[in-house]
Amino acid sequence: MGKSETARNPRTPRKTSSAAKAQARPARRPAAARTETPYHHGALREALLRAAERVLERDGLAGLTLRAVAREAGVSHAAPTHHFGDLTGLLSELAAVGFRQFNAAMASACDAATTPLERALARPKAYVAYAQAHPGMYGIMFRTERLDYSRPSLHEAAEASFAGLANAIGMMRQEHISEDALTLTQGAAIARAWSMVHGFTMLLLDGRLEDILDRLPEGTTAERLLEAMLTAPITGKPTGP
Amino acid sequence: MGKSETARNPRTPRKTSSAAKAQARPARRPAAARTETPYHHGALREALLRAAERVLERDGLAGLTLRAVAREAGVSHAAPTHHFGDLTGLLSELAAVGFRQFNAAMASACDAATTPLERALARPKAYVAYAQAHPGMYGIMFRTERLDYSRPSLHEAAEASFAGLANAIGMMRQEHISEDALTLTQGAAIARAWSMVHGFTMLLLDGRLEDILDRLPEGTTAERLLEAMLTAPITGKPTGP
DNA sequence: TCCCTATCTTTACATCGTAAAGATCAGATA
DNA sequence: TATCTGATCTTTACGATGTAAAGATAGGGA
Numbered sequence: 001m002g003k004s005e006t007a008r009n010p011r012t013p014r015k016t017s018s019a020a021k022a023q024a025r026p027a028r029r030p031a032a033a034r035t036e037t038p039y040h041h042g043a044l045r046e047a048l049l050r051a052a053e054r055v056l057e058r059d060g061l062a063g064l065t066l067r068a069v070a071r072e073a074g075v076s077h078a079a080p081t082h083h084f085g086d087l088t089g090l091l092s093e094l095a096a097v098g099f100r101q102f103n104a105a106m107a108s109a110c111d112a113a114t115t116p117l118e119r120a121l122a123r124p125k126a127y128v129a130y131a132q133a134h135p136g137m138y139g140i141m142f143r144t145e146r147l148d149y150s151r152p153s154l155h156e157a158a159e160a161s162f163a164g165l166a167n168a169i170g171m172m173r174q175e176h177i178s179e180d181a182l183t184l185t186q187g188a189a190i191a192r193a194w195s196m197v198h199g200f201t202m203l204l205l206d207g208r209l210e211d212i213l214d215r216l217p218e219g220t221t222a223e224r225l226l227e228a229m230l231t232a233p234i235t236g237k238p239t240g241p
Numbered sequence: 242m243g244k245s246e247t248a249r250n251p252r253t254p255r256k257t258s259s260a261a262k263a264q265a266r267p268a269r270r271p272a273a274a275r276t277e278t279p280y281h282h283g284a285l286r287e288a289l290l291r292a293a294e295r296v297l298e299r300d301g302l303a304g305l306t307l308r309a310v311a312r313e314a315g316v317s318h319a320a321p322t323h324h325f326g327d328l329t330g331l332l333s334e335l336a337a338v339g340f341r342q343f344n345a346a347m348a349s350a351c352d353a354a355t356t357p358l359e360r361a362l363a364r365p366k367a368y369v370a371y372a373q374a375h376p377g378m379y380g381i382m383f384r385t386e387r388l389d390y391s392r393p394s395l396h397e398a399a400e401a402s403f404a405g406l407a408n409a410i411g412m413m414r415q416e417h418i419s420e421d422a423l424t425l426t427q428g429a430a431i432a433r434a435w436s437m438v439h440g441f442t443m444l445l446l447d448g449r450l451e452d453i454l455d456r457l458p459e460g461t462t463a464e465r466l467l468e469a470m471l472t473a474p475i476t477g478k479p480t481g482p
Numbered sequence: 483t484c485c486c487t488a489t490c491t492t493t494a495c496a497t498c499g500t501a502a503a504g505a506t507c508a509g510a511t512a
Numbered sequence: 513t514a515t516c517t518g519a520t521c522t523t524t525a526c527g528a529t530g531t532a533a534a535g536a537t538a539g540g541g542a
Binding site for chain 1: 302303380383384386387403419421422423424425426428429430431432433435436437438439440441443444447449450452453454456457458461465466467469470473
Binding site for chain 2: 528529530531
């Protein structure tokens with residue numbers, strides 16, 4: 001496929017290093033290229049994370065490889081290893097970025113809500129909306145098995161996500177959710193809310209709700225179905241399938 | 242690692258099926274080995290699917306590769322391609338097997354239930370139980386992006402799974418679920434039930450419910466939490482997070 | 483008997499993750 | 513000022529994987 005893995009790199013004469021070395025390179029660095037790309041990138045780590053996000057949006061989860069990210073960032077294929085250790089490391093840091101975006105979206109959606117009903121529906125809607133807007137990122141966060149939650153950044157961001165959810169449930173039930181103990185009823189309320197929204201989102205992204213949506217009245221959106229799901233009255237019997 | 246991908250194969254004596262049988266093979270087929278392993282395996286396709294299931298249980302989803310399956314079955318690494326086309330094909334057929342197992346488990350669990358409450362909880366419990374007993378298979382069915390639902394076997398098995406669910410909801414609501422039209426309330430009930438159980442299962446398998454389970458009263462199992470989640474009364478406000 | 487087709491094996495290739503060694507730079511040390 | 517040191521990035525290399533293509537081998541008719 002033409003580009004031999006390190007084709008486009010202005011500085012550093014790359015492949016011809018041994019051949020035309022003496023004639024091309026004066027002695028030290030070119031002294032003019034320092035503005036944009038010194039040999040030491042300076043902020044490669046962040047650049048790689050941004051590159052990974054672009055690759056993810058463009059080529060999906062399957063296209064997100066260490067080498068592809070390196071290509072996107074314009075560095076050698078082994079450069080990411082130095083900053084993230086291995087693929088798990090890169091995916092974990094990227095997931096942390098995703099969780100932070102996710103938390104920010106949820107928070108701002110909550111702030112914008114005014115009526116009690118809006119407050120109750122703002123979070124789930126924001127949850128699903130984020131997943132629909134960033135399916136690749138959502139996949140990294142919730143579908144991948146290759147995440148290392150012992151990494152502080154990821155652990156912290158994911159934990160914040162859970163805490164926000166539990167807190168919201170507590171506020172809705174108008175009781176305090178303790179840090180270290182839960183009643184079965186409280187735990188069930190949290191599990192119920194989280195399971196419903198997470199399950200709905202996964203089924204939606206996997207296209208498994210298409211069958212249902214197609215049979216609903218003309219023009220019913222996923223968001224409307226979500227609303228109905230969350231606000232529907234109980235039919236008398238327990239709400240199990 | 243020693244074995245160079247095709248080390249153990251003087252064409253087909255497999256592992257120990259007949260051990261020293263083929264130690265002296267003249268020229269053409271031994272005329273005695275036809276019973277077990279002639280050059281043409283005879284039922285390689287099914288053997289590969291069983292091998293894939295073993296590999297999946299032993300090495301998890303990450304270890305399930307075309308070549309690993311071929312090794313497990315004792316054939317050349319390219320043999321699976323002829324039967325399944327590519328990796329997507331193998332995964333899809335394996336997922337179909339999983340859906341059939343899954344459907345069978347759900348059906349038998351339903352049949353065993355007697356009281357109304359048991360009937361209501363049998364399916365969700367069987368759902369989660371299957372996922373816990375076969376996490377690899379569940380991952381293939383619901384986590385992988387590499388499935389081809391245009392394959393008839395997979396489409397059919399997955400469809401049966403959905404139909405069973407929708408039917409159960411209909412029976413519980415004591416109304417008929419039409420084949421080609423749903424009210425918003427009906428769709429919401431189906432989406433709610435499926436989302437809850439599916440979401441709960443994914444969170445559980447991903448270990449994301451550990452935080453909750455640890456804070457619940459001593460010895461509370463995931464199954465108990467599931468029960469509470471499905472039967473808990475509504476608190477007055479809509480059940481959103 | 484001979485050929486045809488399905489089945490399986492060999493061989494080959496591009497890509498990927500990862501390890502290890504070399505090159506390059508920024509700054510501390512002397 | 514000159515050198516050393518550690519961090520950063522590149523090269524090179526290796527094994528594993530998915531997939532394509534060509535060769536070998538049966539089994540079943542013509």
